[in-house]
Amino acid sequence: MAKFGNKEKKTVGAISTASLPDVVFMILFFFMISSTMREVELQIELSGSDLPQATEIKKLEKKSLVSYIYVGKPKPAFARMYGTEPRIQLNSSFADLADIYEYIMAERQQRDEAEVPFMTTSLKVHQDTKMGIVTDIKQELRKASALKINYSARKRI
Amino acid sequence: MAKRETPEINSGSMADIAFLLLIFFLVTSTMDVDTGIARQLPPIPEKNAITDVEINERNVFIVLINAQDRLLVNGKPMDVDDLRESAKEFIKSDPNNPELPVVTPTKIAGINNLVNVSEGVISLQNDRGTTYGRYIEVQNELVAAYNELRNEAAFQYFGKRTFDELNEDQQESVKKIYPQRISEAEPKNVGGKK
Numbered sequence: 001m002a003k004f005g006n007k008e009k010k011t012v013g014a015i016s017t018a019s020l021p022d023v024v025f026m027i028l029f030f031f032m033i034s035s036t037m038r039e040v041e042l043q044i045e046l047s048g049s050d051l052p053q054a055t056e057i058k059k060l061e062k063k064s065l066v067s068y069i070y071v072g073k074p075k076p077a078f079a080r081m082y083g084t085e086p087r088i089q090l091n092s093s094f095a096d097l098a099d100i101y102e103y104i105m106a107e108r109q110q111r112d113e114a115e116v117p118f119m120t121t122s123l124k125v126h127q128d129t130k131m132g133i134v135t136d137i138k139q140e141l142r143k144a145s146a147l148k149i150n151y152s153a154r155k156r157i
Numbered sequence: 158m159a160k161r162e163t164p165e166i167n168s169g170s171m172a173d174i175a176f177l178l179l180i181f182f183l184v185t186s187t188m189d190v191d192t193g194i195a196r197q198l199p200p201i202p203e204k205n206a207i208t209d210v211e212i213n214e215r216n217v218f219i220v221l222i223n224a225q226d227r228l229l230v231n232g233k234p235m236d237v238d239d240l241r242e243s244a245k246e247f248i249k250s251d252p253n254n255p256e257l258p259v260v261t262p263t264k265i266a267g268i269n270n271l272v273n274v275s276e277g278v279i280s281l282q283n284d285r286g287t288t289y290g291r292y293i294e295v296q297n298e299l300v301a302a303y304n305e306l307r308n309e310a311a312f313q314y315f316g317k318r319t320f321d322e323l324n325e326d327q328q329e330s331v332k333k334i335y336p337q338r339i340s341e342a343e344p345k346n347v348g349g350k351k
Binding site: 017018020021024025027028031032035052053054055057058059060063066120122123125126127128129131134135138141142143145147148149150151152153154155 | 168169171172174175176178179182183186187191192193194195196197198199200201283284285286287288289290292293294296297300301304
């Protein structure tokens with residue numbers, strides 16, 4: 001019982017938190033370097049695992065020269081207005097096929113003239129989408145002579 | 158000059174500020190790197206251009222994908238797993254086999270001997286009802302066939318393991334041996350689905 005009675009206060013010195021900011025800053029810098037800003041709020045269902053898989057993939061270089069076209073089923077919240085068939089999303093709103101030409105032209109105008117030939121269009125398409133809509137998009141891109149495209153895909157493991 | 162004592166700044170809240178920034182970046186950013194298969198679309202042909210180009214039948218490798226995602230390669234059904242091998246065989250060609258594309262011995266910069274360059278073109282055609290996933294799978298197999306052959310050529314002629322290890326001139330030479338020719342026909346709507 002003597003053990004319990006021994007109420008001698010052992011004071012452990014307070015742990016120094018002076019280096020805590022350094023640790024947190026280190027984590028912060030890690031995330032800032034390894035991640036990219038989210039470009040748009042997606043209104044269609046398209047998470048990373050919905051993209052098709054491939055082995056012969058290349059990294060998209062020069063993010064500033066890439067325009068994105070998203071295709072997939074509208075999210076449940078938009079299903080009443082836009083139905084459940086796959087739709088195109090440009091920037092952060094739903095669009096029709098005819099809008100693609102305008103979109104490409106607007107994207108071009110934002111860039112330097114010398115950079116225009118290096119512009120790439122990235123197609124982020126849900127893997128269950130039928131090719132009909134994708135083919136139509138490709139035809140529109142040909143009309144806008146945006147010929148460099150990239151079928152977004154994730155690495156097959 | 159008298160030494161003025163600067164009061165120590167309290168850095169206790171520094172951690173809080175850093176945490177705030179950290180959480181902000183965690184929420185607004187995504188980790189994934191954008192990857193994908195890079196392709197080049199053909200330009201729209203001019204209105205009065207003559208589009209009938211005669212291509213020898215043996216020079217074309219026709220890949221059809223129907224609305225049920227099944228493959229028809231040169232008139233025969235095929236599994237996707239076998240596509241890469243047969244595409245490689247076609248691209249590589251063989252001067253002694255009349256079934257495979259015509260080859261012409263060509264002088265390639267950086268290689269002493271003449272190299273047999275085939276005239277083969279891969280024609281890919283899909284239905285409007287084909288799923289995108291299958292389409293990418295097939296595209297991937299075809300690109301992989303070319304990449305594997307280019308790696309083989311890199312080893313055979315320049316003694317490097319992969320195409321990527323070559324310098325720019327050598328890469329150009331290898332590209333001339335195996336030019337990537339994947340042609341996509343105008344889509345058809347046979348399956349009846351939109």
